[in-house]
Amino acid sequence: MTAAALPLAAADDVSAPVRRSRAERQAIVLDTAERLFASRSSRSVGMDELVRETGLGKMTVYRLFKSKDDLVGAYLARKAATVLSAIDAELVRLEDDPRAALLSVVDTVERDVTRAGFRGCPFTNVSSEYDDPEHPARNAAADYKFELHARLERLADAIVPDGGDDLAAQVHLIIDGMYLSGGLLGPDGPAAHGRRLAERLVDAALAATP
Known part of the structure; x- marks a missing residue:
């Protein structure tokens, strides 16, 4: 038998199914959902289309996410974990400077709203598509939003112990405004002034501290 006629080993058989872990399959589904949701909207993407785009079987996808609603919630939960992890890394780096740490959160938002293809806050965009408050x-x-605000409050309390609640609420409103304005009016609109406004608020709070 010549070398060319040698049978393929099982490991070399290109037609053999690829075995993936549950985590890998979840990542494929969520990555596909993120791509489709970002280009359109979550409600306009049907599960049949999403399953096709993943390249996985329908039963495989439904074993991971029993419904479209669960998938949308998992998509946002993963995005939240990613954003909060990036923020937390900066807070650790700046743990000795709460002022710089608080403003770094606003810097993170500014980088997001000025990136190419930004279409607004995904948490606001997607959640607004569903009327059920328990969706x-x-x-x-x-x-x-709760986890983000908790971080802002902790930092604000370290900056102005007697006025942390107000400062955190004001900075949070700036962040929400940057996301809304950046999505509608672009990075050169009012969103471009958010960081400077946050800095003024922080410095004014510091100046008013006895």
């Missing part, structure tokens, strides 16, 4: 997307978006 997984609404819950995931609210959880993210």
Whole structure:
């Protein structure tokens, strides 16, 4: 038998199915959802289309996410974990300078709203597509906003112990405004002034501290 006629080993058989872990399959589905949702909207993407785009079987996808609602909630939950992880890394780096740490959160938002293809805050965009207050997307978006605000409050309390609540709320409103304005009016609109406004608020709070 010549070398060319040798049978393929199982490991070399290109037709053999690829075995993936559950985590890998979840990542494929969520990566596909993110791509489709970002280019359109979550409601306009049907599960049949999404399954086709993943290249996975329908039963495989539904074993991972029992419904479209669960998938949308998981998509936002993963995005929240990614954003909060990046923020937390900066807060650790700047743990000895709460002023710089608080403003670094606004810097993170500024980088997001000025990137190419930015279409607004995904937590607001996606959660607003669903009326049910208990929808997984609404819950995931609210959880993210709560976690973000908790970080802002902790930093604001370290800057101005007697006025941290007000400062955190004001900075949070600036962040929400940057996302809204950046999505509608672009990076050169009012969103471009968000960081400077946050800095003025922080410095004014510091100046007013006895």
